[in-house]
Amino acid sequence: MVKADEDSYVLFFYLDYYKKILDRIERKKFNEEIEKHRSNFILFKHFSDRRMIEIIKSFTSVTLYQDEYLYHQNEPSDYIYFITKGRLFKLY
Numbered sequence: 001m002v003k004a005d006e007d008s009y010v011l012f013f014y015l016d017y018y019k020k021i022l023d024r025i026e027r028k029k030f031n032e033e034i035e036k037h038r039s040n041f042i043l044f045k046h047f048s049d050r051r052m053i054e055i056i057k058s059f060t061s062v063t064l065y066q067d068e069y070l071y072h073q074n075e076p077s078d079y080i081y082f083i084t085k086g087r088l089f090k091l092y
Contacts, residue, residue: 026053041082 027034027049034052038044044052064070064086071077 023050030056037082040084 030049030053033056034049037052037056038047044055047055062070070081
């Protein structure tokens, strides 16, 4: 319960509307990154904007320097890697 201790004016709108506003703000914020990933990786071509935002938020960036390894052959991995800049070479 909320009680006013003096004359007060309150503006409000429904929670659903608030969520839609936040969704629009988030889409605008991530729009450039969404399009970049969609154009670079065919895997993301048909994902909705909302799903792309979820995916982008879960990304972690790693910088590899010359002669560093991402992982070694036969080493298990729990990740999928996307090269966003530079080149990696597969060595055997």
